[in-house]
Amino acid sequence: MAIVLGPNRYGKAETRVVRVTRDGGVHTIKDLNVSVSLSGDMDEVHLSGDNANVLTTDAQKNTVFAFARKYGIASAEEFALTLARHFVDSRPTIHHARVEVQEYAWDRIPVLEGGVPRAEQHSFVRSGGEVRTALVHSDGTGGAESVVSGLTDLVVLNSTGSEFHGYVKDEYTTLEETNDRVLATAVTARWRHHGTDAGDAGGWDASYAGARQALLDAFAGTYSLSLQQTLYAMGRRVLTERPETCEVRLAMPNKHHFVVDLAPFGLDNDNEVFFAADRPYGLIEGSVLTGDAPDAPDAWS
Numbered sequence: 001m002a003i004v005l006g007p008n009r010y011g012k013a014e015t016r017v018v019r020v021t022r023d024g025g026v027h028t029i030k031d032l033n034v035s036v037s038l039s040g041d042m043d044e045v046h047l048s049g050d051n052a053n054v055l056t057t058d059a060q061k062n063t064v065f066a067f068a069r070k071y072g073i074a075s076a077e078e079f080a081l082t083l084a085r086h087f088v089d090s091r092p093t094i095h096h097a098r099v100e101v102q103e104y105a106w107d108r109i110p111v112l113e114g115g116v117p118r119a120e121q122h123s124f125v126r127s128g129g130e131v132r133t134a135l136v137h138s139d140g141t142g143g144a145e146s147v148v149s150g151l152t153d154l155v156v157l158n159s160t161g162s163e164f165h166g167y168v169k170d171e172y173t174t175l176e177e178t179n180d181r182v183l184a185t186a187v188t189a190r191w192r193h194h195g196t197d198a199g200d201a202g203g204w205d206a207s208y209a210g211a212r213q214a215l216l217d218a219f220a221g222t223y224s225l226s227l228q229q230t231l232y233a234m235g236r237r238v239l240t241e242r243p244e245t246c247e248v249r250l251a252m253p254n255k256h257h258f259v260v261d262l263a264p265f266g267l268d269n270d271n272e273v274f275f276a277a278d279r280p281y282g283l284i285e286g287s288v289l290t291g292d293a294p295d296a297p298d299a300w301s
């Protein structure tokens with residue numbers, strides 16, 4: 001019985017590209033997950049291992065980054081069309097290109113100065129996705145009770161205003177020091193309340209909204225020398241803005257954004273095109289307390 005090669009395609013899946021565009025001190029970002037799949041005269045690579053018609057998936061990934069720098073990302077559709085046409089038009093042996101794009105939406109976190117928007121705006125929060133949490137322990141009415149509020153997956157990004165240097169350099173340290181990097185994290189925060197009645201705080205919803213806003217304001221408003229420093233500033237801001245709270249625990253993965261080296265393609269990259277890595281990630285965790293915070297409540301154990 002004859003065995004034949006059926007339909008096939010190949011490409012680089014899930015290139016995570018973040019493009020920062022600057023208009024003076026006001027930044028905008030585009031955050032895409034791009035998957036390329038090509039097909040054409042690809043019999044030989046399958047049948048005999050002859051790679052002569054193979055445009056590497058590595059080159060496809062590089063093209064995504066290079067095009068983000070060269071042409072910008074006006075829209076997911078425009079970017080996908082530009083890429084798809086390029087792949088087919090550039091090689092006679094590629095007949096079809098499928099480019100699939102997922103775009104993650106970001107909202108601006110406005111930074112105010114004296115009540116008006118500051119000239120520099122480069123802080124963002126991912127639209128939707130976050131989850132509000134509440135955790136209560138009760139030994140019954142009149143007994144010990146504790147309330148912990150919080151959130152998970154509050155994803156935030158500063159496209160500048162973050163440095164990282166002065167750290168230990170041992171024989172395994174290769175990380176370059178930087179005076180300007182993207183700082184991004186998915187915040188998990190829990191804050192415990194002094195009491196079990198949010199009446200003075202305007203109710204639980206107002207308390208939650210205020211604490212969430214304090215986290216955002218501190219993230220956006222802190223010029224960061226480390227994510228640890230930003231974590232402390234965020235916890236501190238919740239405690240000062242919301243006197244009904246006495247401890248904030250934070251877990252913040254450092255969602256690394258690496259500047260893509262575009263020099264091999266004759267392009268500069270002045271912090272405009274980033275590779276958003278998903279793992280491994282630094283995980284920064286810490287607790288910030290008021291001086292009079294009682295011992296950790298049962299709700300937390």
Ligand SMILES: O=c1[nH]c(=O)c2[nH]c(=O)[nH]c2[nH]1
Nearest residue numbers: 164175225226227228254282
């Ligand atoms: O803000 C940071 N804190 C670290 O501890 C760390 N470690 C690292 O590699 N990058 C960073 N960034």
